[in-house]
Amino acid sequence: MAKVHSEEKAKRKHKKTIAFNDMELKVIEQYMKKYRIKNRAKFFREAIIATILQKAEEDHPKLF
Numbered sequence: 001m002a003k004v005h006s007e008e009k010a011k012r013k014h015k016k017t018i019a020f021n022d023m024e025l026k027v028i029e030q031y032m033k034k035y036r037i038k039n040r041a042k043f044f045r046e047a048i049i050a051t052i053l054q055k056a057e058e059d060h061p062k063l064f
Contacts, residue, residue, distance in 0.1 A: 018044070
């Protein structure tokens with residue numbers, strides 16, 4: 001089996017679409033402007049993944 005490069009594994013090929021109402025979009029735009037976020041796609045990806053990982057950690061079974 002051929003060895004797959006890490007770049008090929010990380011290639012983003014699955015697209016998703018999300019819709020916001022006017023108020024949500026306004027809040028997002030204000031946040032991005034305040035914190036000087038230029039890359040909207042990266043911001044959304046990181047926010048979504050961070051939320052998922054945080055929830056997964058909270059749901060992780062505890063021994064005690």
